[in-house]
Amino acid sequence: MRQVRDLRARQHKAAPTRAQQRAKTSEARRRLADAHRSAAADRRLTKAAGGGRGGALGKVRAGLGRLRDAAVKKARSVRGQRTEAAMNGHRKSAEMKRLAARKAPARRAARAALWRSAVRTHARRLLAGLLAAPIGLLGMVTTPLGRKLGWAWLQHPGRRLYRRLAAIAQQHRTRRDTAIRDRLAAAEAAIDAEDTATPDVVGDRAERPAGRVPGNSSTPATTYEGVHVSGFRFEEAAAEMEAAAQSYEPDGCMEILAMVEGLPAALTCIANVMKILAERADAEFALEKEVAGGLNDIYTAMLGTVAVAEDLGPLFRNVHAQDIARHETPRNGHEAEKGWNV
Structure with missing residues (x-):
């Protein structure tokens, strides 16, 4: 286990980001394929040097090999450009969605x-x-x-x-x-x-803290359908919130007003969860860039819900202005205001 950790540490030091690791792996595979083709070409040249019918056939194969190598290099270049254009398109689309939400x-x-x-x-x-x-x-x-x-x-x-x-x-x-x-x-x-001035998108590498953030060691690790879970269960927290909403019995409408006015902060916290997951998926987890981009899209969509929630509080106070005034500025006290038995 220690040797595996040391190997992973060396690999992470050589290529800190997922993009660099993918580029390094692709380059190694290409070098290996080039080495195989080069060895095959050397064998053909050696055979061609012997002369005769086999030598002529070897020269033809060597020429075809050079043409194939040029085609492979061109295809690699085109494929790399196409991949880069697709990634830039995804980033641009995510940026436009985020700006539209803001x-x-x-x-x-x-x-x-x-x-x-x-x-x-x-x-x-x-x-x-x-x-x-x-x-x-x-x-x-x-x-x-x-x-x-x-x-x-x-x-x-x-x-x-x-x-x-x-x-x-x-x-x-x-x-x-x-x-x-x-x-x-x-x-x-x-x-x-x-x-x-302050871009807020998932880039090639998300900024992380200088040191490791200490976790809650007291959180027990659980097993969910054969998968080891280290303590973060977003669906459990969401299920608890849903159950709390179904059994919610407020003491009065002023309590509902306080809850409505606190919705933007609560939704901002949930959006920040998606943002943190997107950053960690991009920099720490063994995931592809598309997954981090999808989490960032969820974060952008959540920002839109925060904007809608910010308008709900003023709307609540506007349509219930008279009712709220009886609680916040009662005439001759709350007991006197109870004279209107409505």
Whole structure:
């Protein structure tokens, strides 16, 4: 066992990351294959040096061997470029998903603001129609008179009033929408700048602490379906949370409010679990890069749930503002507030 540990330590020192280990293994296999082909070519050249019919056939085989070696080198180069392009595509896709999750709250707020702006414009158009309606009825009398006298200001006064008010409402909406889009662009630019300064993706090697993090030695090791488990059972913790939610009986709605306002922090902790697993899968565990990328995708998706949970607390306080006020700012004390037996 000690020799195995020493061998693994030397291998880890020679190639600290999984990417370097894969590259080293591939290079060793290629060198071995090249050595076999080179030995075969030397045998053919030796046979060709003997002359005669066998020598001519050996020369032909040697030429074909050189062509094959060139084709193998070209195929290796193309395969390496294709693999690198695929990995870059996966990294770029994960980066775009992560940025989209970080920009989702700002975009959602911008969409809501644009929707409110549109509703406000349509409300002002409706109000303009209500104001122009009686004037339009008056225009049924003034319009024929204006035509006879040649006075344009007496013709269709309700229609002209509605068009003017609707145009003003549209101008105000255009200014509001432009300001909303400018704020969204500034928020996205700030996120991009922060992401450029502090990237948060699974790279070729995740940053790890300088020393080993001490674990909980008191946690007993268990066996699950023939697999040795060292103590971390995410599904057990999730099952306990599910059971707690099913048997949850709050003392009051204010306790539910506290739970809702604590959801972003709880979901952030769960997302950090996925992030830690992605980093360790990339740097420590004997896993391929695709697995670490998948865990990083889960982490990115969890960030989106955190953003949604952050909006739930203000929504709760908004729709239950009166109920919350009776608890936080009761009139003449809580006992007096109980007079409303609702």
